Amino acid sequence: MGILNKLLGKEKNGKKCECGDSAVSNGKYVADSPVAGFIPDLPVPPGGKIKIAIYWAAACGGCDISILDSDEKVLNIGTMADIVMWPIAADGKEKDIEAMDDGAITVSIISGAIRNSENEHMVKLLRQKSKLVIAYGTCACFGGTPALANLVNDANEVLKYVYTKTPTSADFQSQYAKSGAIIPQTSYQAPEGELTLPVVYDVVKSLDQVVDVDYFVPGCPPTQETITKLLDALVNFVYNNVALPPKGTIIGVENKTLCEECPRRKENRRIDKIHEPHEVDVDPELCLMDQGILCLGAATVAGCGAKCTRVGQPCRGCYGPSKVVQEQGASIFTAVASLFPVLEDDPTCDESKIIDIMSSIKDPLGYFYAFSMAKALIKAKVTEGGK
Numbered sequence: 425m426g427i428l429n430k431l432l433g434k435e436k437n438g439k440k441c442e443c444g445d446s447a448v449s450n451g452k453y454v455a456d457s458p459v460a461g462f463i464p465d466l467p468v469p470p471g472g473k474i475k476i477a478i479y480w481a482a483a484c485g486g487c488d489i490s491i492l493d494s495d496e497k498v499l500n501i502g503t504m505a506d507i508v509m510w511p512i513a514a515d516g517k518e519k520d521i522e523a524m525d526d527g528a529i530t531v532s533i534i535s536g537a538i539r540n541s542e543n544e545h546m547v548k549l550l551r552q553k554s555k556l557v558i559a560y561g562t563c564a565c566f567g568g569t570p571a572l573a574n575l576v577n578d579a580n581e582v583l584k585y586v587y588t589k590t591p592t593s594a595d596f597q598s599q600y601a602k603s604g605a606i607i608p609q610t611s612y613q614a615p616e617g618e619l620t621l622p623v624v625y626d627v628v629k630s631l632d633q634v635v636d637v638d639y640f641v642p643g644c645p646p647t648q649e650t651i652t653k654l655l656d657a658l659v660n661f662v663y664n665n666v667a668l669p670p671k672g673t674i675i676g677v678e679n680k681t682l683c684e685e686c687p688r689r690k691e692n693r694r695i696d697k698i699h700e701p702h703e704v705d706v707d708p709e710l711c712l713m714d715q716g717i718l719c720l721g722a723a724t725v726a727g728c729g730a731k732c733t734r735v736g737q738p739c740r741g742c743y744g745p746s747k748v749v750q751e752q753g754a755s756i757f758t759a760v761a762s763l764f765p766v767l768e769d770d771p772t773c774d775e776s777k778i779i780d781i782m783s784s785i786k787d788p789l790g791y792f793y794a795f796s797m798a799k800a801l802i803k804a805k806v807t808e809g810g811k
Contacts, residue, residue, distance in 0.1 A: 474530035478510040481536030481543040482570040487561035490645035529554040535561040537570040542622035551635040559631040562644040567798020571628040574804040579624040630798040644742035650676030677727035685726035694765040698784040723755035753792035
């Protein structure tokens with residue numbers, strides 16, 4: 425509770441750094457803290473604390489946990505800011521936000537995609553009340569896993585499957601819904617009054633497809649290094665009046681692909697079958713694609729430190745496309761196809777072999793668009809007739 429109280433500004437900042445000198449000199453922030461991104465004895469800003477809101481839309485909660493996982497660095501937030509909303513940690517209410525003046529919140533950090541009417545209402549409210557809005561995490565930046573529901577493009581069909589076809593739901597329905605399937609309703613008139621649930625949308629959207637976004641912080645979830653860069657920018661802005669990065673900046677990424685960041689040896693071998701990592705004895709030094717393991721690093725922007733590939737797991741593309749890639753899924757599909765044993769001067773496989781190779785990918789759409797479906801050129805399932 426001591427760390428949480430400190431984070432929420434309920435304790436005075438008396439933290440001493442045991443590994444070096446203070447990173448504040450004459451009240452000024454110095455960027456060479458011995459604990460990266462953590463500034464011991466950080467004073468309250470000269471103009472008083474700023475206000476921060478942290479909101480969780482359609483997401484798993486991992487982004488909120490990643491903020492807490494930033495260890496000592498998170499304590500600086502409580503020193504320089506009052507957290508006016510953070511559903512998992514602070515008791516800020518919607519009515520409290522509505523009562524604020526427009527622009528009263530310095531920055532809102534929003535994770536998750538926009539899946540339902542509540543998500544849309546809250547992000548529009550926070551946009552109205554905030555000077556800056558940050559799309560935090562892959563779901564907010566690109567739609568993430570929730571946007572795979574766009575392959576269905578029918579909220580009623582999704583609800584029907586979830587509440588009647590999944591094993592536990594089907595068992596419940598068979599025992600307790602003899603007269604008809606029980607599926608949540610958006611409105612119910614109870615004796616005490618009307619009860620409502622958010623309306624689930626047919627199409628899941630990224631944050632910037634609903635409101636204006638100032639900065640993007642990708643990752644599923646963002647790494648500590650990325651969070652540190654975000655905190656450094658905020659601290660420098662609040663304490664030293666250092667200009668923030670240009671609007672639209674994607675924080676924590678580099679101007680290269682993850683392949684260029686990955687230390688594995690690349691031989692550009694031809695592949696004739698796609699493997700899952702558990703199906704082969706993974707060479708710890710050789711490129712995973714060279715071993716027939718599908719890896720999205722060729723179309724994914726660098727910045728995460730290639731943490732997955734370093735431990736033998738392929739990149740799934742959570743940091744989003746590199747700057748030269750418009751369509752992440754199609755780009756990696758092309759990169760994979762270029763490694764098939766079909767050479768202009770020495771073709772060694774026919775069309776049926778290509779189909780066999782692609783058939784070994786168990787879920788192509790879910791694999792190539794696991795994080796970027798909302799930003800794809802075709803953002804939802806399209807049936808005959810254009811719907």
